[in-house]
Each structure stands twice: as C-alpha cells, then as structure tokens.
Amino acid sequence: MTTAHVLPGAGSGPPPDGGTVIDVRDLRMRYRGQDVLKGVGFTARRGEVVVLLGPNGAGKTTTIEILEGFRMRSAGDVTVLGTDPAHGTERWRARLGIVLQSWRDHGKWRVRELLAHLGSYYAPYSTPVVRRPWDVDELLAAVGLTAQADKRVGTLSGGQRRRLDVAVGIVGRPELLFLDEPTAGLDPEARSEFHGLVRGLADENTTVLLTTHDLAEAERLADRILILAGGRIVADGPAGELSRRASAEATVRWTRDGRAFEETTTEPTRFVRRLFEEHGEAIGGLEVRRASLEDTYLTMVREVEAGSAAGERAARSSRGESR
Numbered sequence: 001m002t003t004a005h006v007l008p009g010a011g012s013g014p015p016p017d018g019g020t021v022i023d024v025r026d027l028r029m030r031y032r033g034q035d036v037l038k039g040v041g042f043t044a045r046r047g048e049v050v051v052l053l054g055p056n057g058a059g060k061t062t063t064i065e066i067l068e069g070f071r072m073r074s075a076g077d078v079t080v081l082g083t084d085p086a087h088g089t090e091r092w093r094a095r096l097g098i099v100l101q102s103w104r105d106h107g108k109w110r111v112r113e114l115l116a117h118l119g120s121y122y123a124p125y126s127t128p129v130v131r132r133p134w135d136v137d138e139l140l141a142a143v144g145l146t147a148q149a150d151k152r153v154g155t156l157s158g159g160q161r162r163r164l165d166v167a168v169g170i171v172g173r174p175e176l177l178f179l180d181e182p183t184a185g186l187d188p189e190a191r192s193e194f195h196g197l198v199r200g201l202a203d204e205n206t207t208v209l210l211t212t213h214d215l216a217e218a219e220r221l222a223d224r225i226l227i228l229a230g231g232r233i234v235a236d237g238p239a240g241e242l243s244r245r246a247s248a249e250a251t252v253r254w255t256r257d258g259r260a261f262e263e264t265t266t267e268p269t270r271f272v273r274r275l276f277e278e279h280g281e282a283i284g285g286l287e288v289r290r291a292s293l294e295d296t297y298l299t300m301v302r303e304v305e306a307g308s309a310a311g312e313r314a315a316r317s318s319r320g321e322s323r
C-alpha cells in the first residue's frame, strides 16, 4: 500500500470556507490525444462520505490521483483542503490519508511495529483537537487486527492485509481519506466492519472519498453518490434521490390461481388497491419493487454510452466515413 508520507513541516489547519474540503471545477484530463475527463465538477464537505461510481475506464482513479497531487491535470480548477494539489506541500499532504494498493514492501515488519513506525511521522503534527498519531492498540481494534498485532505483514491473509492497508491510511488521523476500492477481497463480516469504521471516521468529521463497484456498498455508505461516465459527472446526490430521479416506476409482482403476474406502473398504490378490489384473497406473493440504485446506475451509464456512440457516428458521418 502507498500512503501519504508525512515529512517534517507538515501540520494541519481547518479547511477553508465553511467546510468545503474538495472543490473541483471543469476538470479535464487528456491522455495521448484521448479525452478521459471532459469537464468534471463536484464538491465534498467536511465529514461527508462521497462515493465515486463509474464503469471501468471512466476516469475514477485518474480523478482521485489528481486530487491527491500524484497526477497533473490537463485543465480545470481543483482545490483540496484549501490547496491546489498540483502545488501541495508536505504540510498539506500530511492531512490526507491515502489507501491505494496492498502494502507489499514491508513483509518482515510486525503489524504493530509498522503502524507505530509510520504513526511516528505524524507525532509532530498532533494538535489539541486532532491527536496524532492514532494510538496503535486503538487503531488495531478499530480495523479488527488486534489478534494479528505481532504477526509479520508477509504472513497476513489477503483480507487482513487490506485491513492493514486501511490502518496505514488512517494512522495519521487524516482530515480527508481517499479509498480506491477498499473492500475488494474482504469477506462479508470484514466488509461490514469496514463500513462501520468509515461511518465512525465520518462522524468524527473525516471526509471520505471512495470508489467501489459494489452498488449495495455505495448505497449503504454514501452521504452522496457521484456517477462518472463519458468524462463527466452525470449524477450527484443521495442514493435514494438518485433512484427516484431515474425512474418513477415500480414493478408489481403477484400470483393468482397458481399463475405469476407482473406489471410496471407509476402508481403502485392505486394499482395494488384495484388488484385487491378485483381479486381479494386470491392474490398471493405480492411484491412491489421500486427502482434501485443499480437500475439508476445502469440506466445512466447506458444512456451516456448510447449518447457517445451516437455522437461518434454523427462525427464519422459528417467526416464522410461509412462507419
């Protein structure tokens, strides 16, 4: 795993203007003539959990790396904790926590030693409000690694290593935590514990920006969901609101006389009332299903993909190309 290493001179101050921690406007990124980000804009506030969704190759990692200061953008305005990441100092970097990939370089270290060692870099930046670093025993308990405290990193299971990744990411008590697919490879119990950990960090005012391909996880964790597709943010809002916006329709399923029926309607309450008026007790197995976040997500991504395919066809035909 790679973390934001803290070097002398780091410190922490409050985020600017009433709690805006991330402010992205018209962000553009072009790789070798190919536009990946075409005007991305969003904000994140202090203590907010923001989940960035998008299909493979949409540019999520690119966006996060730009915010972390690891990648130079092509254009646009980006402010993270009051600073342009392109000019981020070590002092600024100390306020970020970054969980990128599995920590492989320190296999011989024991878990407790590694966390104590990395945490020691943060000690100079402890404040009365934010005690740095996180006490190692408390941190081990928080990520569920108490029993592995004296094990060597190289002997941990994949899921335990992922927990260690997270511990390394938060040992300095970051104000802003970036998590790129943090629960990939975790079992359901570890995943659920991890969700509790993220919510706990947010309750203590840590802002969290995370990517995942697990829509149930996004729904459970996010204060706000961003969908990145076609180089732009195509949706931005609470999970429930996104689902309602995409479709006012609900699917009603029922059985009668041993046969299964299904109806899609924008007025499920009225429909169900009529159904019972007509057939009464003969109705069984009633199920009313509203659009889920997954429905919303797939609809939006397909619309963007269909739109860009149509756009490309139009551009080709205007250039006189047959396909």
Ligand SMILES: Nc1ncnc2c1ncn2[C@@H]1O[C@H](COP(=O)(O)OP(=O)(O)OP(=O)(O)O)[C@@H](O)[C@H]1O
Binding pocket: 031, 032, 036, 054, 055, 056, 057, 058, 059, 060, 061, 062, 063
């Ligand atoms: N260094 C690079 N040089 C050229 N192209 C790149 C580079 N890094 C990423 N890309 C391209 O930019 C696009 C976005 O990549 P990115 O990794 O940001 O997507 P992602 O949304 O994180 O995808 P995934 O869900 O698969 O992890 C892809 O088409 C990728 O091939």
